[in-house]
Amino acid sequence: xxxxxxxxxxxxxxxxxxxxxxxxVAAGExxxxxxxxAVSDVLKAxxxxxxYSQEDExxxxxxxxxxxxxxxxxxxxxxxxxxxPTPDAADDIVNLPDSVRAIIFVGxxxxxxxxxxxxxxxxxxxxxxxxxxxxANAFSPTATFxxxxxxxxxxxxxxxxxxxxxxxxxxxxxxxxxxGYGNIIGYRLKCYEYSYAVxxxxxDYCLAGIRRLGAITENFLSxxxxxxxxxxRASVKIGLNNQMYRLDMMCDCDAIARVIAACADEGRSLGxxxxxxxxxxxxLYRQRLGxxxxxxxxxxxxxxxxxxxxxxxxxxKIAAISSLKPIYDYAKEWYLLSEYGGDIQEELDKYTSxxxxxxxxxxxxxxxxxxxxxxxxxxxxxxxxxxxxxxAKLVYSDRGVEDSAVI
Numbered sequence: 254x255x256x257x258x259x260x261x262x263x264x265x266x267x268x269x270x271x272x273x274x275x276x277x278v279a280a281g282e283x284x285x286x287x288x289x290x291a292v293s294d295v296l297k298a299x300x301x302x303x304x305y306s307q308e309d310e311x312x313x314x315x316x317x318x319x320x321x322x323x324x325x326x327x328x329x330x331x332x333x334x335x336x337x338p339t340p341d342a343a344d345d346i347v348n349l350p351d352s353v354r355a356i357i358f359v360g361x362x363x364x365x366x367x368x369x370x371x372x373x374x375x376x377x378x379x380x381x382x383x384x385x386x387x388x389a390n391a392f393s394p395t396a397t398f399x400x401x402x403x404x405x406x407x408x409x410x411x412x413x414x415x416x417x418x419x420x421x422x423x424x425x426x427x428x429x430x431x432x433g434y435g436n437i438i439g440y441r442l443k444c445y446e447y448s449y450a451v452x453x454x455x456x457d458y459c460l461a462g463i464r465r466l467g468a469i470t471e472n473f474l475s476x477x478x479x480x481x482x483x484x485x486r487a488s489v490k491i492g493l494n495n496q497m498y499r500l501d502m503m504c505d506c507d508a509i510a511r512v513i514a515a516c517a518d519e520g521r522s523l524g525x526x527x528x529x530x531x532x533x534x535x536x537l538y539r540q541r542l543g544x545x546x547x548x549x550x551x552x553x554x555x556x557x558x559x560x561x562x563x564x565x566x567x568x569x570k571i572a573a574i575s576s577l578k579p580i581y582d583y584a585k586e587w588y589l590l591s592e593y594g595g596d597i598q599e600e601l602d603k604y605t606s607x608x609x610x611x612x613x614x615x616x617x618x619x620x621x622x623x624x625x626x627x628x629x630x631x632x633x634x635x636x637x638x639x640x641x642x643x644x645a646k647l648v649y650s651d652r653g654v655e656d657s658a659v660i
Contacts, residue, residue: 263497267459271497274410275392278489280417280482285382288316289323291414292355295378296325300352304330304345304368305359309384312421313359316382320357328353338366339398340407346371353377358412361385361429362488363523366396369409378413384421386433386484387524389440391415392492395501401515401566402559402573402645406503408653411496417489422481427620432524433484434615438608439506439527440491441470442534445604446504449597453589462498467604469494474607479614506530508642513635515566528615533639535605541643542590542598558644565638 257279262272277294292301301320305313313329320327330345346356346367356379358368365381369391372379381391391412398405444467450456451463473487495501509530510523563570590597 265459265461267461269459271459271462271499273493273497274394275412275414275493275496277414278417278493279415280419280486280489282419284416284418285312285316285421286319288357288380288382288416289319289325291380291416292320292325292357293323295380295413296355298324299354300326300328300350301355301357302328302330302346302349302353302371303357303359304332304371306332306336306361306364307334309359312382312384312418316357316359326352332360332364332367336364338364338396340370340405343367343370343374347374349375351375355380357382359384361522362387362390365391365412366398366409369396369411370407373407373409379410381412381415382421383415383417383485385425385429386422386481386488387429387436388415388417388433388485388488389436389492389495392489392496393501394496397503397507400511401568402508402512402562403566403568404503404508404511406652411492415489417482417485419482422485425481427618428525430479430481430484431615431618432522433481433488434479434524434611434618435527436524437470437473437484437487437491438611438615439510439524439531440466441474441604441607441611442506442531443500443502443504444470445538445601446506447500447502448600450502452593452597453586456502458500458502459498462494462500465494465498466491466500471607474611479618505534505639505642509534509635509639512562512566512638512642515568516638528612529635530639531605532608532612533635534643535601535608536636537639537643538601539598542594542601553644553646555645558641561637561641562645565641 262270264270277291303313303317303320317327317329328349332342336342353375354377356368356372356377358365358379359382362383362385368379381388383391394408394411396407396409398407444463447458447463448460451458451460469487469490506527510526513526513530514521514523559573560570562568563573
């Protein structure tokens with residue numbers, strides 16, 4: 254075992270004390286064989302649900318056998334490959350007997366939103382065994398369901414613990430490694446998005462947490478070790494940092510990646526869409542910062558932008574437009590940009606300086622070096638998507654597990 258995490262509290266320069274919900278994360282060789290130790294920290298004995306996708310059946314079978322040998326009653330819940338994370342999919346776990354007091358989820362971090370939601374509904378804890386390097390989402394307290402602009406964000410529970418098995422990471426395809434690496438590229442640009450939200454829009458995110466996220470992403474994207482195991486460790490650090498500092502905003506980078514997923518039926522994951530979303534956004538941000546210096550920007554046509562996104566994604570136009578919420582003071586934003594645009598531009602340059610190198614690394618992680626290029630279409634299309642997302646200025650609010658869904 255070469256990486257372990259235990260929770261800590263940090264008295265921050267922002268005057269708040271930040272802490273983790275997650276208790277324990279371990280990474281190393283053969284750790285699935287010790288899954289009973291992670292479970293016993295939550296539940297000494299009793300009934301657990303073991304949930305997994307079809308492609309991860311062998312890992313789940315090993316974990317299940319170990320838990321049974323340790324004296325646990327294990328109910329298995331199986332999801333077919335291609336299952337989309339939705340509250341309805343989580344009902345397979347939610348409807349299990351009340352005797353189930355812990356959930357073990359084996360799979361990728363996008364599908365694990367099912368476990369988050371089910372754990373919140375059943376008021377129990379859940380433990381994560383990732384089978385791909387992209388693990389950060391497991392430590393977020395929010396489950397995000399849906400693609401396009403019809404997104405439902407629900408306050409749930411992050412994983413109470415996680416076990417990263419390097420044997421599993423070594424078996425990951427190049428595409429899975431690229432997915433995890435791509436999300437880290439996205440998190441790097443999100444540092445700028447969070448900083449902009451604080452400095453220009455008055456959001457209350459902790460700047461120390463944003464700087465720490467920047468340091469984690471910079472250190473990883475500048476190193477030469479891009480193995481699946483290294484990606485997984487960096488992803489865990491990102492997830493734990495964001496959990497501690499409550500960095501859980503629905504960023505423009507996330508929104509664009511989800512729109513691309515909704516309007517392109519080519520099976521790409523959100524992690525694979527993230528580098529192109531970050532690249533498009535960086536260009537649009539530069540363009541708008543340039544306009545702000547000359548005070549030339551007019552208010553965006555939000556209704557027109559939402560209408561365009563609905564055409565691309567197949568979302569209901571009337572529902573989407575009627576759900577638009579008031580946003581921050583437009584005139585104040587552009588005044589601040591005209592005054593401090595140079596400082597903001599420096600921040601953008603800092604958080605995008607890696608893009609040429611990291612995009613090349615991302616493409617070369619695929620087993621088929623031409624796969625990534627063949628799967629993407631016209632750059633103009635993605636620029637149009639990015640512009641529409643920025644103009645629409647969509648505001649996504651988190652709801653509780655018992656509240657009604659909204660678009």
